[in-house]
Amino acid sequence: MSGSRKKHLQVYFERGSQFHGHLSPGLAIGIFMVDLAQDILGPRELVDTVVETKLCLPDAAQIMTPCTYGNGWMTVKDWGKFALTLYDKEKLDGVRVYLDMEKAKNYPHLYQWYLRLDQVKTEEVLSEIMEAERAIFSWEKVRVKLPPKEKGLVSICPSCGEAHPASDGELCPRCGGKDDYYQVITL
């Protein structure tokens, strides 16, 4: 197997670098990870994914599968774990691939980079990822259970006049003081 996947995956390294802005170590690991998950799951009619970190890995899934953040076929769990599940949307069985820290120990720069133990050069981490390919992963077969996606009622917020899910209450999340990220600049 060694050396055989890089060539097969070249198109994704290029597409991924363009989409993500650069080839980060996380994206590179992610491309090998999605590829392995796809191989184990085999052909299925409809495949969804759950990604267990917000960092880098979602972009590997978005360029290699029909699942995107905006179409809802990719669910992101903000667990900070470098793992993902590809699963059959109908049958709900799937495969979960994860970065195996015991195996990662064989790649000292990668190991130190991932655990933030020491400053390491990105090129050295990338070089080890390319050498490792699938050798840093383990996987398990899983059955997936996610909460149903409900499309509830929509309300108009009496404060800002914008539409929001009625389940939030009368006010939208921002006007209700639940969260915020901007101040309006009045000119």
Next chain:
Amino acid sequence: MSGSRKKHLQVYFERGSQFHGHLSPGLAIGIFMVDLAQDILGPRELVDTVVETKLCLPDAAQIMTPCTYGNGWMTVKDWGKFALTLYDKEKLDGVRVYLDMEKAKNYPHLYQWYLRLDQVKTEEVLSEIMEAERAIFSWEKVRVKLPPKEKGLVSICPSCGEAHPASDGELCPRCGGKDDYYQVITL
């Protein structure tokens, strides 16, 4: 302006349909929305985005800007509001464009679809979106404040052996019972 944006944006309608899987009404509105935000903000060296819904709109941002979910330049707020902010990553000033429900009233199928008041045909909604272009939006200038992205310590979960943010405590979110989405199938 009427009719002039569709042609200019044709490449994004095609790329968006491919990335998202199909041209949904939300994606189509999103393409006009990102385009308007880019026009108002004008050229900046580095532009980040905050999207206020998980549905469809993030994909418009991902295909039209360098911001993706996995590279962290796109932040998604799960507010269920059809709005987004493009902002200068250095200066933190930006423009927030939102779906203006008062203006949307001029497009009855779109209005009914968005507020889920009645069953409407997707083609009729899409037809009104293409007619409306920017006529359903309002915008405001904003100053953005997001919490800093901290890269904290990483721990190994003593239960599953996988790495996770140390800030979660000893156990990872799944082993600690905070969240879950799968059962392992033992063969």
